[in-house]
Amino acid sequence: MELTQLEVQACQPLPLNVNGFNPHTQIPFGLQVDHIQSAMQEFLDFLGFVNTSLLSKQIPRLESFLMPANFSSMVGEFMNAAIPKYCPTIVKNNYHNGHPDLIPAGMFAGDAVQHDTVGIEVKGSRHKSGWQGHNAEACWLMVFVFDSNTSRDALTNIPPRPFRFVGVYGAQLEKEDWNFSGRSETSRRTITASVTRSGFNKMNSNWIYRDDV
Secondary structure, three states: OOHHHHHHHHOOOOOOOOOOEOOOOOOOOOOOHHHHHHHHHHHHHHHHHHHHHHHHOOOOOHHHHOOHHHHHHHHHHHHHHHHHHHOOOEEEOOOOOOEOOEEEOOOOHHHOOOEOOOOEEEEEEOOOOOOEEOOOOOEEEEEEEEEOOOOOHHHHOOOOOOOEEEEEEEEEEOHHHEEEEOOOOOOOOOOEEEEOHHHHHHHHHOOOEEOOO
16 A cells, blocks of 8 residues: 555544443543543544645644644643533633633633632543643543654654544542652753552543443
8 A cells, every 4th residue: 555545544533432432430520421422523523624634735644743742732622622512511721721621610700710629631642551740739630542643753664544542531630649750950851740550540440431442
């Protein structure tokens, strides 16, 4: 198969596994599995539309030229915007860089809060564990795990492949479920905290979606 054919096929994300959603998962604030499924499908439709349009202009797919961290952030931000469209009991936090990302509708003035423990923090990640945040703090964390090409793949001759959601995991984490990672005086790496094994176990046992089911 020619590389161009692989690139054309990679523009259309792989469909969701409709049998991969966990009907027994526990999600707070009125959020339901079907709300999450609808938001995920909306992202797949969006990415397929954008990448097909980019291909018509001979521009690489989004995941092929955005920095990996930026694309992961885009996945998370899209979910923050899409989920409230399907779930009337939660809204996107209107406070710039506020925490958490999704909050109960009407709980805070203007649906905006700089920092609180009530709500859902949302992240996109290519990693199946070791998820990171900027702070080690108690929160209900939901991670959308996906597989896709990255901007580094062309340098290592990794062929084009379609985007797909691998899993979605969520649970209430406490401070002890995070491991704070500092940095040396000479490092320019952003200070982060990583979900520990205890936090991963909580989220894995309350999985929301798995493509391998």
